[in-house]
Amino acid sequence: xxxxxxRDIKKHFGEVRAVDGVDLSTKEGEFLVLLGPSGCGKxxxxxxxxxxxxxxxxxxxxGGQVVNDLPPRARKIAMVFQSYAxxxxxxxxxxxxxxLKAQGVQKELIPQKVAWAAALFGIEGLLHRKPRExxxxxxxxxxxxxxxxxxxxxxxxxxxxSNLDAKLRAAARDELQQFQRRIGTTTIYVTHxxxxxxxxGDRIAVMQGGKVRxxxxxxxxxxxxxxxxxxxxxxxxxxxxxxxxxxxxxxxPEHFLPKEAHENRGRLTTLxxxxxxxxxxxxxxxxxxxxxxxxxxxxxxAKLPSTVMVPIQPGIHYDFAVQDKDLKFFDKATGLRxxxxxxx
Ligand SMILES: Nc1ncnc2c1ncn2[C@@H]1O[C@H](COP(=O)(O)OP(=O)(O)O)[C@@H](O)[C@H]1O
Ligand SMILES: [Mg+2]
Numbered sequence: 001x002x003x004x005x006x007r008d009i010k011k012h013f014g015e016v017r018a019v020d021g022v023d024l025s026t027k028e029g030e031f032l033v034l035l036g037p038s039g040c041g042k043x044x045x046x047x048x049x050x051x052x053x054x055x056x057x058x059x060x061x062x063g064g065q066v067v068n069d070l071p072p073r074a075r076k077i078a079m080v081f082q083s084y085a086x087x088x089x090x091x092x093x094x095x096x097x098x099x100l101k102a103q104g105v106q107k108e109l110i111p112q113k114v115a116w117a118a119a120l121f122g123i124e125g126l127l128h129r130k131p132r133e134x135x136x137x138x139x140x141x142x143x144x145x146x147x148x149x150x151x152x153x154x155x156x157x158x159x160x161x162s163n164l165d166a167k168l169r170a171a172a173r174d175e176l177q178q179f180q181r182r183i184g185t186t187t188i189y190v191t192h193x194x195x196x197x198x199x200x201g202d203r204i205a206v207m208q209g210g211k212v213r214x215x216x217x218x219x220x221x222x223x224x225x226x227x228x229x230x231x232x233x234x235x236x237x238x239x240x241x242x243x244x245x246x247x248x249x250x251x252x253p254e255h256f257l258p259k260e261a262h263e264n265r266g267r268l269t270t271l272x273x274x275x276x277x278x279x280x281x282x283x284x285x286x287x288x289x290x291x292x293x294x295x296x297x298x299x300x301x302a303k304l305p306s307t308v309m310v311p312i313q314p315g316i317h318y319d320f321a322v323q324d325k326d327l328k329f330f331d332k333a334t335g336l337r338x339x340x341x342x343x344x
Contacts, residue, residue, distance in 0.1 A: 001028055001029055001153055001184060001185060001186055002028070002062050002063035002076070002153035002154055002186060003025065003026050003027065003028055003061075003062070003063060003064065003186060004024070004025075004026045004049060004060075004061070004062055004154055004186060004188060005024065005025045005026070005059075005060070005061040005062075005064075006022050006023060006024045006025075006045070006048070006049065006058060006059070006060055006061075007023055007058050007059040007061070008021050008022070008023060008057065008058040008059075009021070009022050009023075009045070009048060009055050009057070009058030009059065009060065010022075010055060010056045010057040010058050011041070011044050011045075011048060011053060011055055011056050012056045017209075017210045018041045018044040018210055019041040019044050019045050019048065019055075019210045020041070020209070020210030020211050021058070021210075021211065022041075022045060022058075022207075022210075022211065022212050023212070024045075024205060024212065024215070026186050026188065027186075027202075028186060029184040029185070029186055030186055030187070030202045030203065031177070031180050031187045031189065031200060031201055031202045032186075032187065032188050032189070032201060032202065032203050032204075032205065033188075033189045033190075033191060033196075033197040033200055033201035033203070033204045033205070034046070034188060034189070034190045034191075034205050034207055035191055035192070035193075035194060035197040035201075035204050035205065035206050035207065035233075036192065036206060036207030036208055036233070037192055037208065037233070038192055040207045040208050040209060040210065041207060041209075041210040041211075042158070042190040042192075042207060043158055043190065045207075046079070046156050046158055046188065046190055048060060049062075049077070049154075049156060049188065050072055050075065050077050050079045050156055051067065051070060051071055051072035051074075051075050051077070052072055052079075055068070062075055062076070062077070062153065062154060063153065075154075076152050076153040076154065077152055077153070077154045077155075077156055078147040078148060078150060078152035078154075078155050078156070079147065079155075079156040079157070079158070080143055080144060080147045080155075080156070080157050080158070080160045081158045081159075081160070082158055082159040082160065082162050082163065086131040086139060086142055086143060086146075087131075088130065088131050088132065089130070090130070090131075091127065091128055091129060091130060092118075092123065092126050092127045092128070092129055092130075092131070092134070092142050093114055093127040093128065095131070095142055095146055096114045096117055096118060096127075096142065096145050096146045096149050097110050097113075097114050097149075098146065099146060099147075099149060099150050100113055100114075100149060100150065103150060113149055114127070114149065116149075117145040117146070117148050117149040118145055120145065120148065120179055120182075120183070121141040121142075121144055121145045121175070121179070122141070122175075123138060123141050123142060123145060126138060126142070136163060136164050136165070136168065137164055137168045137171070137172060140160065140161065140163070140164060140172060141172075141175075143160070144160070144176070144179075148183075148185075152185065153185070153186065154185065154186050154187070154188070155180075155185045155186070155187040155188070156187075156188050156190075157176075157187065157188070157189045157190065158190045159190055159191055159192070160176075160189075161173060161176075161196070162191075169196075173196060173199060173200060176200070177199075177200055189201070194233065194234050194235075194236070195236075197218070198218045198222065198234070199218075201217075201218055202217070203215060203216060203217055203218075204216065204217075204218055204221050206221055206229070206230045206233060206234070208229050208233075213226060213227055213229050213230050214226040214227070214230045221234060222234050222235065224328075224337075225239070225250075225328065225337065226336065226337055227330065227334075227335045227336050227337060228241060228248060228250070228330045228335040229335060231250050231328065231330070235252060235253070237253050237286065237301045237303070239251065239252050239253075239328070240252070240253060240256065240300040240301060241330070242291070242295050242298040242300070243298070243332065244295065244343075245332075246331070246332050246333075247329050247330060247331060247332055247338060247341065248329070248330040248331075248332055248335075249327060249328070249329060249330075249343065250327070250328040250329070250330060251322045251326055251327055251328065252303075252326065253286070253300075253301045253302055253303035254303045254305075255322050255323065255326040256271075256273075256300065256301075256302040256303075256320055256321075256322055257302065257304060257308060257320060257321065258304075258308065258310040258312070258318055258319070258320055258321075259318075259319040259320060259321040260310065261304070261308045261310060262321055262323065265323060266323045266324065266325055267323065267324040267325075268321040268322065268323055268324065269321060269322050269323075269324055269327060269343050270319050270320070270321045271291050271293065271294075271295070271319075271320055271321065271322070272291060272292040272293045272317055272318075272319060272320075273287075273289050273290075273291060273292075273300070273302070273317065273318050273319070273320040274289050274290050274291070274292055274316075274317050275287055275288070275289040275312055275313065275314050275315065275316055275317075275318065276288050276289045276290070276314055276315075277289070277314055278312055278313070278314060282306075283305065283306055284303050284304060284305055284306065285303070285304045285306070285308075285312070286301060286302070286303055287301065287302040287303075287304060287312055288301055289302075292317065294343070302320060324340070327340065327343070329341055
């Protein structure tokens, strides 16, 4: 096991600042997720940690040692990419054994190591098959077993589940998390999927434009976003953001409820809501519309759990409210979080 750290790491491709000064530091055995939209620099950052890409500036440390000059194989890292390639002509056993052979592991030790890695992912029964005889999920597990068989100190995963369909993904996510908890290998996991990030990460580093905008536990980044980017990227639907003089006021759809549904929980700010559309999602109702009064025509969304029985119809005005503790304020110019301000 080892920690991973980057210090002001950068990668510029000509004019493109793919990674633009990132400071990250994992804890021992941590599951850290890098989350951000396509093109924000996640893969480039991971490749620099692995030693597959040379940084323009800054340092990579593994286990507290600067590894800038170490080639990938000397970094004791295993990496699994989105497009993991199994060797099609080899059996599952041979695929998993391959990195051991390349590493010069004694022949007699190979079967037991392969059996160990296969057991971790429940693929002991597939060892004699060829990749084309496996389902997508099984191939994924073989790729993970192959990456782990060398018992790396650090595990780097770049959108490893994105080739699986939604149902398999949820199951694979669950397996991956259980497995990581069991072996306790420090893991950095890249995804653009916020649901995946929230479910998997001990902490999430939210990236945009080559920078880390915020790093924290899933609850911290969700409840206390550091800027409007993080506020808007997490949550489905995302946080409502309303312009007001020099700031933006944000509140989550699930905190914007009919006034009577709040009962007596804390101080409330009441907003007049003109409803245009109601969408039934089973457990929730999404209510679309615009505010009136002090924020005329600001478009907002409310997410009401099915336990809120208040009937809501399009074309009608309602008194909705947000608890004051759930109002977040951001500077309009910088997008950064600021302290609470009175709304009146
Ligand atoms: N080899 C390369 N040459 C030029 N530009 C690159 C190269 N690799 C990545 N980029 C650019 O760097 C940025 C970050 O890319 P990447 O790290 O792949 O993002 P992500 O994995 O978050 O989608 C993008 O603008 C991408 O086009
Ligand atoms: Mg990528």
